[in-house]
Amino acid sequence: MISRIVKLCFSCPVHFGEGLLESSGQxxxxxxxxxxxxxxxxxxxxESGLRAFVTDAQNGAFRISDAFPFIGTEYYLPKPVTTVQSNAESSDASAGKQFKKLRFLPVTALRSYLNGELSVEECAEYNRNMQALGQVFLQTNVRVPDDPEQDADPY
Incomplete structure (x- = not known):
């Protein structure tokens, strides 16, 4: 099967929900x-197009993975759920926090992470990159009714 990476670039705000409207993800x-x-x-x-699309998916004509962040040409994957013994030389408690806070790392850094060779500085840089990726904000809008006797409704 041929693999393709499709970059989704949005021209307007999007919401990737994680349960409630107040929470969102990357x-x-x-x-x-x-x-x-x-x-x-x-x-x-x-309906015929929908049936054909679903049939193709069921027959394995294509597969879709979860969508993950990217910055330029750098693709990020979730941090593996495994214990990694770090070789990073730091007794600073903030170093441990940087590794704990790490949710995504570049594909190019995956091997060094698994080998325990990822430095605290690299980890901090990847965390900063993820913070700069998109903005999370909550926007409340109000519907103003045509009837002046009715109250406005937030949504």
Whole structure:
């Protein structure tokens, strides 16, 4: 099977929900993307297009993975869920916090992370990169009714 990486670039704000409207994330799951693609297939091609899309997915014509962050040409993956003995020389408690805070790391740094060779400085840089990736904000809008006797409703 041919693998392709598709970069999703958004021209307007998006919300990757993690439960409630007040919480958001930097990634979204494959089932969310598949659902959105099904919706688009239905809108563009009708029910027959949707059925064909779902049948192709069931027959393994394509696979969709979770969406992960990228910065330029640098692709990031979730930090592996495994204990890694770090060779980083630092007795500073903030160094441990940097490694604990790390959620994503570049694909190019995966091997050095697993070998315990990732430096505290590199870890701090990757954390800064993730903080700079997008902005999280909560925006409340108000619907003003046509009838002046009614109250405005937030949404």
């Amino acid at each position: 990634t979204f799951c494959a089932d969310t993307l598949f659902s959105a693609l099904c919706h688009e297939a239905l809108l563009c091609e009708g």
